[in-house]
Amino acid sequence: MGTSRNVERRTILKAAGAGAAVFGLGATAGCGGNSGTSADGTVTIRYSWWGADERAKKINQTIQLFEKKYPKIKVKTDFQDYVSFWEKFQTQASGGNPPDVFQNAVTFLRKYDKRGVLLDLKSQIDAGNLRLDNFRAGVTKVGEVDGKQLGVPVGSNTMALVVDKKVFQKAGVEPHPGWTWDDYFKALKTIHDKTKVPGDTGYFSIMYLYDLYLRQNGKAFYTKDGLGFDKADLTEWWQDGYNRTKAGIITDPKIVAQDRPKSSLSAGHGASEFTWDNFTVRYTAEGDSEYGLAPIPTMDGKHTGQYLASLMLSASSRTQHPKEVAQFIDFMVHDPEVGKIMGYDRGILAATEQYDAFKPTDPVNKEIAQYEADTAKAGVLGTITPHPSGADTIEASFLRIGGDLGLGKVKTSDAVKQFFDEAQAAFQA
Amino acid sequence: MTLVKDSPPATRRARSAAPAADKRRGRRENLAGYLFMSPWIAGFLLLTAGPMVASLYFAFTDYNLFNTPKWVGLDNFTKMFDDPRWQKSVAVTAKYVVIGTPLKLLLALGVALLLAQSRRGQAFYRAAFYAPSLIGASVSVAFVWRSIFSDNAIVDRAMSAVGIHAGGWVGNPDWILYSLVALTVWQFGAPMVIFLAGLKQVPRELYEAAELDGAGAFRKFWSITLPMISPVLFFNVLLETIHSFQIFGSAYVVSNTYCGPADATLVYTCYLYQQGFKNAQMGFASAMAWMLLLAVALVTAVLFWSQKKWVHYEEDAR
Numbered sequence: 032m033g034t035s036r037n038v039e040r041r042t043i044l045k046a047a048g049a050g051a052a053v054f055g056l057g058a059t060a061g062c063g064g065n066s067g068t069s070a071d072g073t074v075t076i077r078y079s080w081w082g083a084d085e086r087a088k089k090i091n092q093t094i095q096l097f098e099k100k101y102p103k104i105k106v107k108t109d110f111q112d113y114v115s116f117w118e119k120f121q122t123q124a125s126g127g128n129p130p131d132v133f134q135n136a137v138t139f140l141r142k143y144d145k146r147g148v149l150l151d152l153k154s155q156i157d158a159g160n161l162r163l164d165n166f167r168a169g170v171t172k173v174g175e176v177d178g179k180q181l182g183v184p185v186g187s188n189t190m191a192l193v194v195d196k197k198v199f200q201k202a203g204v205e206p207h208p209g210w211t212w213d214d215y216f217k218a219l220k221t222i223h224d225k226t227k228v229p230g231d232t233g234y235f236s237i238m239y240l241y242d243l244y245l246r247q248n249g250k251a252f253y254t255k256d257g258l259g260f261d262k263a264d265l266t267e268w269w270q271d272g273y274n275r276t277k278a279g280i281i282t283d284p285k286i287v288a289q290d291r292p293k294s295s296l297s298a299g300h301g302a303s304e305f306t307w308d309n310f311t312v313r314y315t316a317e318g319d320s321e322y323g324l325a326p327i328p329t330m331d332g333k334h335t336g337q338y339l340a341s342l343m344l345s346a347s348s349r350t351q352h353p354k355e356v357a358q359f360i361d362f363m364v365h366d367p368e369v370g371k372i373m374g375y376d377r378g379i380l381a382a383t384e385q386y387d388a389f390k391p392t393d394p395v396n397k398e399i400a401q402y403e404a405d406t407a408k409a410g411v412l413g414t415i416t417p418h419p420s421g422a423d424t425i426e427a428s429f430l431r432i433g434g435d436l437g438l439g440k441v442k443t444s445d446a447v448k449q450f451f452d453e454a455q456a457a458f459q460a
Numbered sequence: 461m462t463l464v465k466d467s468p469p470a471t472r473r474a475r476s477a478a479p480a481a482d483k484r485r486g487r488r489e490n491l492a493g494y495l496f497m498s499p500w501i502a503g504f505l506l507l508t509a510g511p512m513v514a515s516l517y518f519a520f521t522d523y524n525l526f527n528t529p530k531w532v533g534l535d536n537f538t539k540m541f542d543d544p545r546w547q548k549s550v551a552v553t554a555k556y557v558v559i560g561t562p563l564k565l566l567l568a569l570g571v572a573l574l575l576a577q578s579r580r581g582q583a584f585y586r587a588a589f590y591a592p593s594l595i596g597a598s599v600s601v602a603f604v605w606r607s608i609f610s611d612n613a614i615v616d617r618a619m620s621a622v623g624i625h626a627g628g629w630v631g632n633p634d635w636i637l638y639s640l641v642a643l644t645v646w647q648f649g650a651p652m653v654i655f656l657a658g659l660k661q662v663p664r665e666l667y668e669a670a671e672l673d674g675a676g677a678f679r680k681f682w683s684i685t686l687p688m689i690s691p692v693l694f695f696n697v698l699l700e701t702i703h704s705f706q707i708f709g710s711a712y713v714v715s716n717t718y719c720g721p722a723d724a725t726l727v728y729t730c731y732l733y734q735q736g737f738k739n740a741q742m743g744f745a746s747a748m749a750w751m752l753l754l755a756v757a758l759v760t761a762v763l764f765w766s767q768k769k770w771v772h773y774e775e776d777a778r
C-alpha cells in the first residue's frame with residue numbers, strides 16, 4: 032500500500048509540474064505577443080496570406096531578401112488555404128489580434144473597413160514609407176475605399192474564360208474576341224455533341240461572371256450598398272443555367288461536388304470555366320490537358336464588362352509598427368527581385384518595376400501576359416464594381432445556391448428568394 | 461486560485477466520530493486534492509464554463525464578433541423557425557439520428573451475441589470489430605470514405621455489379637447522408653464491447669431453467685437475454701443518441717467542408733458552424749447551440765421516462 036501511494040504521489044507531482052510549466056509557457060507567450068519590439072530595437076511584424084506550399088516557398092524567399100535589406104525588422108509568417116485563412120483572420124481580428132500585414136482581396140475590403148480592422152495607408156504614403164506610383168493604370172483604385180487607401184496591389188488579374196485547349200480543338204471550336212453569348216452557348220453544344228464533354232463547369236453560380244454579364248447590360252452585381260439587380264434578372268439567369276445543365280452542356284453539379292477541391296475543368300469533366308486569368312497556372316499543375324485563355328462573351332460584340340481586380344497587401348489598424356509595415360509593403364510590391372521570384376503567382380505584377388523585371392518563359396505565363404495585354408489594348412477594361420461589406424458571404428451564397436439549383440433540388444423561384452434573403456442578412460451583419 | 465481556498469471542504473463523507481486530528485488531516489488532503497485538480501478546474505472554468513455562460517448571453521443578442529452585442533430578446537430563436545436552412549439542418553440531423561443509431565446498435569448487439577457464443581479467438585474478433593471505433597472518428601478515415609463513395613470507386617462498382625447504377629454517393633444529394641450513416645454504423649465496436657460485458661453478466665442458470673421448460677433460441681433471447689441486458693441497452697441507446705446529435709467531423713470532411721451538395725449533409729452543428737464562423741452571426745449560432753442542448757435534454761428526458769416501461773434492473777428481474 033505504502034509504495035503504491037508513493038508512486039502515485041510522484042506521478043501526480045510530475046503531472047502537476049508539467050501543468051505548471053504549460054501555464055508558465057502560456058504566460059510568456061501572452062507577454063511576447065503584445066509588443067513585438069525587443070531590447071535591441073529589432074521589430075517583429077506578423078505577415079499572413081492564403082495559398083499553398085508553392086506560394087509559401089516563394090514568399091519565404093522574398094522575406095529573406097527583405098530581412099537582409101532591413102536587418103532590424105523580423106517577419107513572422109503564417110498561411111492557410113483561402114477559406115481557412117479568412118475564418119482564422121475573422122477570429123483573430125475580432126479578438127483584437129490580427130496579423131500586422133496580410134494578403135487581401137476586394138470582397139473583404141469594405142467588410143473589414145466597416146469593422147475598423149484596416150489601416151489607412153495614406154499617412155505612410157505621405158511620410159514616404161510607401162510609394163504608390165509606377166502601378167498599372169487604375170489598379171491602385173482597387174484598394175481605395177471612401178478616399179482611404181486600405182490595400183496596395185501585388186498583382187492584378189481579370190476574369191477570363193479558361194478553356195481546355197485539346198477539347199476545344201477536337202470539337203473545332205475557336206473562340207474569338209467579341210463573340211456573343213449565343214456564339215458561346217452554341218459552342219458549348221458543339222463541344223458536347225462532338226466530344227461528350229460538357230462545355231462549361233457551371234457559369235451561372237459564379238458571382239464575378241454574373242457581374243460582367245450585368246455590366247454588359249448597364250447594371251452591376253452591386254451598387255455602393257446593395258445588390259444591383261432584381262429578382263426577375265436572377266430568375267432568368269438561373270433558369271437558363273438550369274435548363275442548360277439539364278441539356279448536358281454544363282457539367283452535372285454532382286460531378287462538380289465530387290471533384291472538389293479540384294476544379295471540374297482540370298478533372299476533365301468540363302471544357303471551360305470562367306475564372307481569374309492567373310488560374311491557368313493552377314489548372315496546368317492540377318490537370319492533364321493544356322489550358323488556355325479565351326475572351327469573355329459579349330452582348331453587343333464589343334463590351335466584355337471586364338475590369339482589373341487584384342490581390343493586395345493590407346495592414347492592421349492595430350499594428351504597433353505602421354512604419355515598418357509600410358516599408359515591408361513597399362518592398363514587396365516594388366522590389367524587382369521580389370517580382371522575379373513571385374512571377375504571376377498572384378496575378379500580373381502590379382508595379383512596373385516588377386512587371387519589367389519578370390519576363391515569363393513558359394507558355395502558360397506568357398499566355399497570361401498576352402491576355403492581359405490584349406484586354407487592355409481592346410479598351411474594354413472599366414472601373415471595378417464596388418463590393419459592399421458582406422460581399423464575401425454573398426459570393427459563397429451565390430455559388431452554393433446556384434449549385435443546389437443545378438442539382439434540381441430546389442425551384443428557381445425558391446432559390447432566388449433564398450439568395451436575396453441571405454444577401455440581406457450579409458449586408459446587415 | 462482563491463476558489464480553492466474559499467470552497468467548502470467536501471468532507472461530508474469523513475467519519476463524524478473521527479478525532480479532530482484526523483479531521484484536520486482529511487481537510488488538508490482535500491485541499492491538496494483541489495490543488496492537484498486546479499489545472500483541470502482552471503481549464504474547465506476558462507475554456508468550458510466561461511464560454512458557455514457567454515454563449516447563453518450571446519444567444520439573446522445580435523453579435524457579429526466585432527460589435528458590442530445588442531440585446532434582441534428571443535429574436536434569434538424565432539428567426540430559426542422561419543429559416544429554411546435551419547429547418548433543413550434539423551431534418552438532416554433527425555434523419556441521421558433516427559436511421560443511424562438503431563442500425564448501429566442492432567449490428568453491435570448482433571455481433572455481440574455471436575461473439576458471446578464463440579469460445580475460440582474471441583479476443584481477436586473483439587479487437588478486430590472494435591478497431592473501427594478507435595480510428596473511425598478521425599479525419600483521415602472521413603477522407604478515405606469520401607473517396608470510396610465517389611464515382612467509379614469501390615462502392616459504386618460493387619453496386620453496379622448487382623445492377624444498381626447510383627453513381628458516387630458523395631456528389632448525390634439523395635445518397636450522401638447514407639454514406640455518413642454507414643460511417644457511424646461501421647464504428648459499432650464501442651457499443652458492442654459494452655453489450656458483450658452485459659451478456660457475460662446474464663446468469664447461466666436462467667438459460668438452463670428455460671431449456672428445461674423447452675424454450676427455443678428466440679424465446680430465450682426475448683425473455684431472458686433482452687430483459688437482463690436492458691440496462692446496458694438503455695445505456696447504449698442513450699449514449700449513441702446523444703453522440704449522433706453532435707455529428708460534425710464526418711459531415712464536414714466527406715462533403716469537403718461545405719456540407720452539401722444541396723445541403724444534403726447540412727447537419728445541425730455544421731449549420732451552426734457556418735453561421736458562427738463563416739457568416740459571423742455569433743448571436744444566432746449561440747442560440748442554435750442552446751437549442752441543440754434543449755433538444756438533446758428533451759430526448760434524454762423522454763428516454764429516461766421510457767425506461768420504466770422496458771428497462772429491468774437486476775433487483776426487479778429476480
